[in-house]
Structures are given as structure tokens and as C-alpha cells.
Amino acid sequence: MPRIPRTDLVVSDLCLGGNVFGWTADEPTSHALLDRFVDAVPSTSRPMVDTAEMYGNGRSEQILGGWLAGAGRRDRVVVATKASPGRKEHPLSAAEIRAAAERSLTNLGTDHIDVYYAHYDDDSTPLEETLRAFDELVQAGKVRYAATSNYSAARLTEALATAERLGVTGYVALQPHYNLMERAVYEDELRDVVAGADLGCFPYFALAKGFLTGKYRAGEQIDSPRAKGAAAYVGERGDRVLRALREVADAHGTTGSAVALRWLADQPTVTAPIASGRSVDQLADLLPMLDLVLTDSERTALTDASAQ
Numbered sequence: 001m002p003r004i005p006r007t008d009l010v011v012s013d014l015c016l017g018g019n020v021f022g023w024t025a026d027e028p029t030s031h032a033l034l035d036r037f038v039d040a041v042p043s044t045s046r047p048m049v050d051t052a053e054m055y056g057n058g059r060s061e062q063i064l065g066g067w068l069a070g071a072g073r074r075d076r077v078v079v080a081t082k083a084s085p086g087r088k089e090h091p092l093s094a095a096e097i098r099a100a101a102e103r104s105l106t107n108l109g110t111d112h113i114d115v116y117y118a119h120y121d122d123d124s125t126p127l128e129e130t131l132r133a134f135d136e137l138v139q140a141g142k143v144r145y146a147a148t149s150n151y152s153a154a155r156l157t158e159a160l161a162t163a164e165r166l167g168v169t170g171y172v173a174l175q176p177h178y179n180l181m182e183r184a185v186y187e188d189e190l191r192d193v194v195a196g197a198d199l200g201c202f203p204y205f206a207l208a209k210g211f212l213t214g215k216y217r218a219g220e221q222i223d224s225p226r227a228k229g230a231a232a233y234v235g236e237r238g239d240r241v242l243r244a245l246r247e248v249a250d251a252h253g254t255t256g257s258a259v260a261l262r263w264l265a266d267q268p269t270v271t272a273p274i275a276s277g278r279s280v281d282q283l284a285d286l287l288p289m290l291d292l293v294l295t296d297s298e299r300t301a302l303t304d305a306s307a308q
């Protein structure tokens with residue numbers, strides 16, 4: 001079971017993506033997804049759920065919060081959300097972060113957030129100010145750990161050095177865009193920084209917006225608000241990856257989605273991939289990744305198939 005380095009959080013091998021809550025999954029379906037996910041995670045780790053204030057303008061957090069109100073759930077689940085202060089002039093200023101955290105705590109109906117990310121970089125605010133604001137939240141017990149998403153390698157390096165210089169809580173994890181179809185930026189630029197600083201890594205779009213489920217084929221229309229993004233991967237390289245996924249999945253009697261998620265979970269530095277389903281049936285295709293074991297040669301075949 002993966003531990004977020006330098007924290008006391010032992011989390012599930014898969015982090016459930018919450019951007020579907022209140023978007024492609026209504027509230028009862030979202031709650032059913034959460035029930036199914038939490039039931040599937042062994043008791044030796046805590047199921048991790050990822051959301052953001054930006055998702056549905058607070059609606060995703062509220063739906064998760066409604067579910068967390070059930071007995072025993074808040075302590076069981078690791079809740080990750082993101083400071084997403086919209087199109088503000090200085091989105092990661094201290095005032096914006098403080099206000100965003102209060103809104104998220106209210107939406108989630110909790111007194112603390114386990115992992116609180118800066119959703120996007122904000123180069124209009126000094127890193128000192130942003131990091132001190134996250135540190136204040138940690139010192140106040142409102143946030144357990146600060147983390148970041150969508151930072152470049154250079155900015156992440158600068159942020160880590162700044163936190164050390166100031167003696168404040170630094171980021172413990174990065175949430176990058178990384179999956180079998182999107183490897184270069186993480187593997188060539190960010191991974192060394194993550195490894196060097198011993199950060200956790202939670203790749204988002206772990207199914208390449210649904211492409212890696214294998215449902216996108218040339219000329220076919222898929223009914224999803226993500227279809228345009230996912231269909232961009234249709235082509236010769238995409239075919240190669242789907243064929244390799246199919247082959248490994250067949251050998252294990254499982255789904256290509258589970259294989260894609262396990263490949264990602266097994267990559268150096270990755271703590272747990274983040275993926276979502278909009279129905280319990282979709283989620284059921286992802287959950288076998290929790291106990292799937294790939295051989296070295298299967299991992300290599302997938303890595304080779306997805307080479308640029």
C-alpha cells in the first residue's frame with residue numbers, strides 16, 4: 001500500500017477522481033460510486049478521493065461532503081481538494097487561499113482537509129506568500145498536508161527551495177498530467193524533481209480522459225463531454241497502446257482500464273493514479289487494478305507500445 005512520502009497517510013493504490021460528482025454523475029450515482037470504491041479498498045489503507053472547489057463551482061465538494069457525513073466515513077477516507085480561486089487576479093495570494101480553504105471546508109462539511117493542493121501555478125504571487133498561507137492552514141489544523149498541481153519543473157524546484165529557506169511546510173506531493181498517452185512532460189522534466197525531493201505523485205487523467213478504456217475508435221461517436229479530448233488520441237500510436245493493453249488484460253482476465261492504471265501505479269515515483277467513472281459499472285472496470293500484478297515484461301511491452 002503506498003504511503004505519501006514523509007507523511008502518515010497510507011492511501012489506496014487508486015485515487016477516485018471526483019470531477020464527475022455533480023457533472024456526469026448525479027448525486028445518488030456519486031454516492032454509489034463512493035460506496036463501491038470504499039468497499040473495494042483493503043482496510044490496510046485509506047481510500048483517497050480527489051476533488052476541487054472548481055469542479056461544478058463547489059458542487060463536487062458538496063456531494064462528497066454529503067456522503068462524508070455518514071458514520072465513520074470521514075476518518076476512513078483521505079480527502080484531497082484544491083484551492084481553485086477561479087479567474088482572480090492573484091489566485092494563490094494569501095487572502096485567496098484562506099478564503100478558498102474556508103469555502104472548501106464548508107462544502108465538505110469537515111474541519112480538516114487531508115491534502116490541499118494549489119490547483120494551478122500563479123506566477124503573479126510570490127511563492128513565499130503562497131507557501132506561508134498553506135503553512136498557516138497546516139499550523140491551524142485545517143489542512144494536514146499541502147501539495148501542488150500543474151507546476152512546471154522549474155517552479156516546483158523553486159517552491160521546494162523556498163519552503164526550505166523559509167522553514168515552512170512545503171508541498172508533499174505533485175498532481176501532474178501523466179498516463180500512457182501523455183508521458184514526456186512528467187518523465188522528462190518533472191519526475192527527477194519529484195524523486196529528488198521525495199514527493200508523492202498523483203497523476204490525473206490516468207485513463208487519458210477515457211481513451212484508455214478502449215471505447216474510442218476512428219469514426220465512432222462517443223456520448224461524453226470528454227469525447228473531444230479523448231478522441232485526440234485516436235491514431236496509430238493509440239491503436240498500438242490499446243492493442244498492448246488488450247493483450248495484457250486478456251492474459252489476466254481483466255480490463256484494459258485496470259491494466260492502464262496498474263502500469264501507471266507501477267511507474268517510478270507514482271503514489272497512486274487518479275481516475276473516475278461516471279457509473280458504478282464503469283468503476284467496476286477500474287477496480288481490478290487494486291490487486292493486479294503485472295510482470296516486468298508486460299510493463300515493458302506497454303512502455304514500448306506507448307513510445308512516441
Ligand SMILES: NC(=O)c1ccc[n+]([C@@H]2O[C@H](COP(=O)([O-])OP(=O)(O)OC[C@H]3O[C@@H](n4cnc5c(N)ncnc54)[C@H](OP(=O)(O)O)[C@@H]3O)[C@@H](O)[C@H]2O)c1
Nearest residue numbers: 017018019050204205206207208209210224275276282285
Ligand atoms: N489537477 C488537475 O488539473 C486535474 C485535471 C483533470 C482531472 N483531475 C483529477 O483527476 C481525476 C481523473 O481524471 P478524469 O476523471 O477527468 O479522467 P480519466 O480518469 O482519464 O477518465 C475518466 C473517464 O473515463 C470514462 N470511463 C471510465 N471508466 C470507463 C469504463 N469502464 N467504460 C467507459 N468509459 C469509462 C468516464 O467518462 P465518460 O463516461 O464521460 O467517457 C470517466 O469519467 C478527476 O476526477 C480529477 O479529480 C485533476
